[in-house]
Amino acid sequence: MQGSRELQWRRFAITLVVLVAVLFPAAVAALYVLDPYGSGRVTLIDPPGVRAQGTRTEHASRARDQAFDSVIIGNSRIQALSPERLTALTGARFASLTIPGTHPKEQLTLLRWWLRHRQTPPQVVLLGTDAYWCKADPTLTPVNPFPFWLYDEDPLVYARGLARFSVLEEGLRRIQYIVGARERSRPDGYWDYDPIYVLQGFETPEKRRRLLEYKTEVPVNDTGRFPALEALREAVREVPAAATVVFMIPPAFVTGQPKPGSAEADTEARCRAALGEIAAARPNTIIVEWPGTRRETETADDYFDQIHYKGHLARVLEDTIAQRIRAARGA
Numbered sequence: 001m002q003g004s005r006e007l008q009w010r011r012f013a014i015t016l017v018v019l020v021a022v023l024f025p026a027a028v029a030a031l032y033v034l035d036p037y038g039s040g041r042v043t044l045i046d047p048p049g050v051r052a053q054g055t056r057t058e059h060a061s062r063a064r065d066q067a068f069d070s071v072i073i074g075n076s077r078i079q080a081l082s083p084e085r086l087t088a089l090t091g092a093r094f095a096s097l098t099i100p101g102t103h104p105k106e107q108l109t110l111l112r113w114w115l116r117h118r119q120t121p122p123q124v125v126l127l128g129t130d131a132y133w134c135k136a137d138p139t140l141t142p143v144n145p146f147p148f149w150l151y152d153e154d155p156l157v158y159a160r161g162l163a164r165f166s167v168l169e170e171g172l173r174r175i176q177y178i179v180g181a182r183e184r185s186r187p188d189g190y191w192d193y194d195p196i197y198v199l200q201g202f203e204t205p206e207k208r209r210r211l212l213e214y215k216t217e218v219p220v221n222d223t224g225r226f227p228a229l230e231a232l233r234e235a236v237r238e239v240p241a242a243a244t245v246v247f248m249i250p251p252a253f254v255t256g257q258p259k260p261g262s263a264e265a266d267t268e269a270r271c272r273a274a275l276g277e278i279a280a281a282r283p284n285t286i287i288v289e290w291p292g293t294r295r296e297t298e299t300a301d302d303y304f305d306q307i308h309y310k311g312h313l314a315r316v317l318e319d320t321i322a323q324r325i326r327a328a329r330g331a
Helices: 002-034 055-062 083-090 104-116 155-162 165-178 194-199 205-211 227-236 263-280 311-328
Strands: 070-073 094-096 124-128 244-249 285-289
Touching: 002 155, 002 165, 055 104, 070 083, 070 104, 083 094, 083 311, 104 124, 104 227, 227 263, 244 263, 244 311, 263 285, 285 311
Parallel strands: 070 094, 070 124, 124 244, 244 285
Antiparallel strands: none
């Protein structure tokens, strides 16, 4: 009797292993063809866009959209910029590939993915170059999770990335999207964070008091090197020379700026100088910034916190950016 049960369990285990060995590769192959995130590796089933699912994965599809010849790349500090308005102001067709919480490594990955999928020459590349580009970390280690496998050129890396339950779930949602049961995410990638900040209480008296407290995001980097900017120098070499590259240093409220004479202020000055060298070495490259104390950095009603400005200030910043772009393009 004992031997019979052991034989049954052995047969069950063998059957399970065989099923997994057969079904698992088949599932990955099906996902590869289905292309849950619209990466374009297989275009057998390739409807425009993807469902709304979060920008970390949405951008794999959005970056392929040939309706846009210009791009905004950065984190939440540049997210408030409206691609639709920049399009109207400049004539270049902008999409936003901004992702909150990302650092240089993820942003450079998106830039290369976007460039790789251009069928016509890019017109404008607008990069948010905030304090994270001034860090000393030579590995550019991300702080938050990011699906690098989704943007990798190696099909095997991509295939391995598909082998997870969350992707299988997204594959089922992709089928729903294909048959019209789910709505498409906004094609140009813009989403207004003002209502979110309001819902999170950033207009309450307590949050307004915190805005007046000193808190800078600028790091102390006394190594003499800025590894992220070194990577940026290499990346912009891949941008066609005729395209305009804009390095935008996002504004910060006065309480978010380094104190004069501090180690942070020294780091910021050297980092900006290094960014200026990159801009000077490439044609059609400009830096847009609002440094120091000025009306745009001293008005508390323009900011939710020390580094996140409100939509109405973003409109002013868009005007400034557009003016500089038009001048650079001779328009």
